[in-house]
Structure formats: structure tokens, C-alpha cells
Amino acid sequence: MVANPSVPGPAAAGSGRSTARILLASNRGPVSYGLGDDGSLSAKRGGGGLVSGLSAIGADAEAIWVCAALGEGDREAARRTDGHLPTADTGGRRVRMLDIPAETFGAAYNGIANSVLWFVHHLLYQTPFEPSFGPEFRRQWAAYEAYNAAFADALAEEAAEGAAVLVQDYHLCLVPGMLRERRPDLRIGHFSHTPWAPVDYFRLLPDDVARQLLLGMLGADRAAFLTRRWADAFADCASAVLGAEVTDGGVALAGRTTRLGVHGLGADADFLRRRAHEPDVDERLAALREQIGGADRKVVVRVDRTELSKNIVRGLRAFRQLLTDRPEWRGRVVHVAFAYPSRQDLAVYRDYTAEVQRVTDEINSAFGTPGWQPVILHVKDDFARSLAAYRLADVALVNPIRDGMNLVAKEVPVVSDAGCALVLSREAGAHEALGEHAVSVNPYDIDGTARALHEALTMPEDERAERTKRLAAAATALPPQQWFLDQLAALR
CATH class of the missing domain: 3.40.50.2000 (Glycogen Phosphorylase B;)
Known part of the structure; x- marks a missing residue:
């Protein structure tokens, strides 16, 4: 004792x-x-x-x-x-x-x-x-x-x-x-x-x-x-x-x-790049692609715990607003959202996790078709699957209300296969290093976040590749050791 x-x-x-x-x-x-x-x-x-x-x-x-x-x-x-x-x-x-x-x-x-x-x-x-x-x-x-x-x-x-x-x-x-x-x-x-x-x-x-x-x-x-x-x-x-x-x-x-x-x-680039290409990640990447369907579909990825500060619900509402305001994206974009339960011994966190599921179901019910599920939600923690999502992301959505740093914002550009635009809350600590190369958002502004998602999804490939390179460099400037x-x- x-x-x-x-x-x-x-x-x-x-x-x-x-x-x-x-x-x-x-x-x-x-x-x-x-x-x-x-x-x-x-x-x-x-x-x-x-x-x-x-x-x-x-x-x-x-x-x-x-x-x-x-x-x-x-x-x-x-x-x-x-x-x-x-x-x-x-x-x-x-x-x-x-x-x-x-x-x-x-x-x-x-x-x-x-x-x-x-x-x-x-x-x-x-x-x-x-x-x-x-x-x-x-x-x-x-x-x-x-x-x-x-x-x-x-x-x-x-x-x-x-x-x-x-x-x-x-x-x-x-x-x-x-x-x-x-x-x-x-x-x-x-x-x-x-x-x-x-x-x-x-x-x-x-x-x-x-x-x-x-x-x-x-x-x-x-x-x-x-x-x-x-x-x-x-x-x-x-x-x-x-x-x-x-x-x-x-x-x-x-x-x-x-x-x-x-x-x-910063992110541990050597570890992430090595781990992201191991067989279990490749398996999960194939499974996610099958879920997404359609090789030409764009993918918006978020990976978070269902922590109140991560702002998952407003992120989902912003995606719904994108589909409402920009109907041309219906059937052409999928939001892959990983929301891993956190602190479920506290009632407010259980309620928040339930609200994430409720809003997801609402979006899929309102917009989904037999060949397209707008939001793919996973709630079971799986690091290999998270890395697979990093690799295939066209856009990463990181919109916390407030965050000391947020390593997801730093990890995605390091792992991304084809380059990834980053939609990043100005209230994340990571914004201090990454904001110049990201699409910045006010985390409370759903309309503004929807516009930022559209901007990120329509970003020219060469610009996206250049931004990804600069994001990865800034993200790995101070690795853990x-x-x-x-x-x-x-x-x-």
C-alpha cells in the first residue's frame, strides 16, 4: 500500500x-x-x-x-x-x-x-x-x-x-x-x-x-x-x-x-511508415475499399476517441451539410469515421457515444442508396484499421473544440499513399505547426467546415501532394525520442 x-x-x-x-x-x-x-x-x-x-x-x-x-x-x-x-x-x-x-x-x-x-x-x-x-x-x-x-x-x-x-x-x-x-x-x-x-x-x-x-x-x-x-x-x-x-x-x-x-x-515517421505496410494493414485496407465501393469515390477520414473535445458530432453534421449544400457529392464521397469509445464509465461520455451513432444513422437514412453508404462508422479500436484509413484518405478531418496537440493530424500526412488534404481546427495545438498547409476551420462553425470539406475535396492533385509533403515535414520535426x-x- x-x-x-x-x-x-x-x-x-x-x-x-x-x-x-x-x-x-x-x-x-x-x-x-x-x-x-x-x-x-x-x-x-x-x-x-x-x-x-x-x-x-x-x-x-x-x-x-x-x-x-x-x-x-x-x-x-x-x-x-x-x-x-x-x-x-x-x-x-x-x-x-x-x-x-x-x-x-x-x-x-x-x-x-x-x-x-x-x-x-x-x-x-x-x-x-x-x-x-x-x-x-x-x-x-x-x-x-x-x-x-x-x-x-x-x-x-x-x-x-x-x-x-x-x-x-x-x-x-x-x-x-x-x-x-x-x-x-x-x-x-x-x-x-x-x-x-x-x-x-x-x-x-x-x-x-x-x-x-x-x-x-x-x-x-x-x-x-x-x-x-x-x-x-x-x-x-x-x-x-x-x-x-x-x-x-x-x-x-x-x-x-x-x-x-x-x-x-511530433509523429514517429519511421515507425508509422513501417507499420502502415504490414500485412494486417493491407488486409484492412482491402476491406475498407470494399466497404467504400467505387474506385473513383473520394474518402474523408477521421480517427478519434469519442472524447467530448474531439467534436465528432459537429464533424458529422458538417458532412451532412456538405451533402445538403453540394448534392453533386452524393454517391461520390464517403466519410470513414472511426469513433473509439472513451471513458464509458462516465455518463456524459456514454451519451456522447450514443449521439455519434444516432447522427451517423440519421445521415445514412437520409442520403444513403443501395449502392452508397455515406458514413462508414467503426467503434471498435483497431490501430491497423486506423493506419489503413490514413493510407486511403483524400481528406482528413481533424476538428477538435480544443486539443493539446492532436497526433492524428500529424500522422495522416506521413502515412497517406496518394496525398491528403487536411481540414484542421484552429483550436488544435497541431495548428501551430501545420496550419499554414492545412484548410483551417472554426470547430463550432458547421457551415464553414462543410465549405472547407468541399475545398479540400476539390483541391488539385499537385497542390494536395505539395501540401502533404510540407505537412509531413512539419509533423515529424520533433519525433518522440x-x-x-x-x-x-x-x-x-
Whole structure:
């Protein structure tokens, strides 16, 4: 079980385990466990930017990844190993998995991280009705504090003198400040993978909570973001809420400065291009072509989780508006929409997933013919099928309400077989690097998005090919391994 979160843990120099020189902390780790009926555990390794990034430092770098147990399989694995997972399960990495009580984890993760902080930074609240911060919020906030303290205790225990610690994302905003109290010798960085809310929206939070979040992150030596826009928004909040001084290099408060950094995570071109031409992707490509029908039909592709901020419903309505305003596209274009269910333990997400299906059915009923299905919707997560869709896309639709980066926008141009026009929300972090070569849209403007889809579909082939080349170059400028190493070097 985790240490008592109410008691700051001292530096664990005498524990015999304080050997890690580089520490990574995130909610989700690089491995997850399934628990069989017979009590057996099966390990499944994950992927993504953090896994790729950490691999860049080599197995001999004295690194450890601290993460939380997310389910019963994870908790059982953590209990059997005292949290220190077997390297045979983790691809040779040292991983410490924290067995945080399920009730505490649920309140912190679903109650605060996903239902409050995510909503604040993505501007998702319907403010006439929400948020409403009462006793239940305070109970959940106490769990968020305990969850962050558990990470701070573990990092303090595992870190060697003067080690570098890279804390990840909105789940762990309090960790830098807590860890600074426990281990002032450490070099601490925090990286935000989400947007950061503008001041007026951030101040929806209770004043003491807003202060606590900002002070927690200012416990870091360096706070980094995906774009300059998000870094500036954080600095504005620190100034307005805390009275901090914003300097050229960072945010100064109470005699110390937290430097700000920007690292625009890019696509892993080598991996994507190799993976996109493996046999299972070719099989799914053939199946999609058969579903689409008609070799001359244009294809508009989107690949998203049914996350509220991804704006899938408005994207579908924009496609319906295209078919309404431009009847010449009927029978000539298909919208391949992958909407993979997300956070289905929250009612608002279940309702949103159902609305995606409802609008899809409505479009197909209104416009479909025996030989043409306007929208092909897939809801079962399948990475190989996503890559197949990337390859055949004539147009990629990426229209989030707000997004820290959005790697789909960066991946499609890298994988596209024949060149792909990108319709891109100006509220996606990726717009900072890709906007010049995309067709930009206001994500709330359905008519404008329909016009953008028409523009993208009618773009001359030579222009589309040239834009795709420039998009791919911008999208791969900072691949995951270099993204991680740059942060590490800046912290050192």
C-alpha cells in the first residue's frame, strides 16, 4: 500500500533503493495486466510517445518509470511484487506501479482529473448548469491530493541524489510542489499534454484549488507545454491568480523561477511508415475499399476517441451539410469515421457515444442508396484499421473544440499513399505547426467546415501532394525520442 499521503516523506537516501538518475511519472505506465480466473497474470505492453521517448536513453541509464495501477490485474501485480514489476514484463525497463486504493484512484482520476481538470482546460462546461463545487467535489479533491502525494512519496524514495524527474500531465499537477518539499535536491520538470485554460475559464475553479494547482506546478524547475499558446496561458494564470512575475524565460514567485518550455511532440515517421505496410494493414485496407465501393469515390477520414473535445458530432453534421449544400457529392464521397469509445464509465461520455451513432444513422437514412453508404462508422479500436484509413484518405478531418496537440493530424500526412488534404481546427495545438498547409476551420462553425470539406475535396492533385509533403515535414520535426531527450537536456 502507498505511504500515508498526509505525511511528507523525507529523502530516502538510506533506503537502499535510491538509485534512479532519471525518473518518469505518469498515471498510465508502459505495461498493464490482465487477471485470469485462475489467478494468473498476463502482461501487455503499451506504446505511445512516452514509451518511445524513454527508450531513447538506453537500458543502462538508471531510469525508473513510476505509474499507477489502473485495474484489478495491475493492483494484483503491484501487490505480488511490492510495486517493482519484473523487467521481463516491461521490456527491460524498471517500473514501479503504485497500488493506490481503488476508491482514492477513482475519485482522483474520474472525479477530478477527467471530470474537472480536463473540462476546464478543454472549455467543455455548460456553464449555466456546471460546474458546481460542493461537498462531493471536496471529497474528490482530497483524493486527488492523496493520489499526487503517493506519487511524490514514491519518487522521493526512488530518486538518487540530484536526479532528474519528468512528471507528466494534468493527473499529477501537485506532484512537483510536493516532491520539492520532500527532495529539494532533485531537478523536477512537469509536462502538460493538454491545452491550458485562459484565465477567465481557469477561474471557474474554487480560488484555493486554482492556487494549489498553480503552486504545485511552480514547484518544478521547468514546466513545459506542447505549444507556446498553452505556455503563455499558464503564465497568464500564474500572474492573475498568484501575482507571479512573468519573465522572458519563465514565472517567478517567492524568490524562485520556474522556467517555461515548449516541445511540440511530433509523429514517429519511421515507425508509422513501417507499420502502415504490414500485412494486417493491407488486409484492412482491402476491406475498407470494399466497404467504400467505387474506385473513383473520394474518402474523408477521421480517427478519434469519442472524447467530448474531439467534436465528432459537429464533424458529422458538417458532412451532412456538405451533402445538403453540394448534392453533386452524393454517391461520390464517403466519410470513414472511426469513433473509439472513451471513458464509458462516465455518463456524459456514454451519451456522447450514443449521439455519434444516432447522427451517423440519421445521415445514412437520409442520403444513403443501395449502392452508397455515406458514413462508414467503426467503434471498435483497431490501430491497423486506423493506419489503413490514413493510407486511403483524400481528406482528413481533424476538428477538435480544443486539443493539446492532436497526433492524428500529424500522422495522416506521413502515412497517406496518394496525398491528403487536411481540414484542421484552429483550436488544435497541431495548428501551430501545420496550419499554414492545412484548410483551417472554426470547430463550432458547421457551415464553414462543410465549405472547407468541399475545398479540400476539390483541391488539385499537385497542390494536395505539395501540401502533404510540407505537412509531413512539419509533423515529424520533433519525433518522440528527440522530444523526450530535449526535455531531459533542458532540465539538466
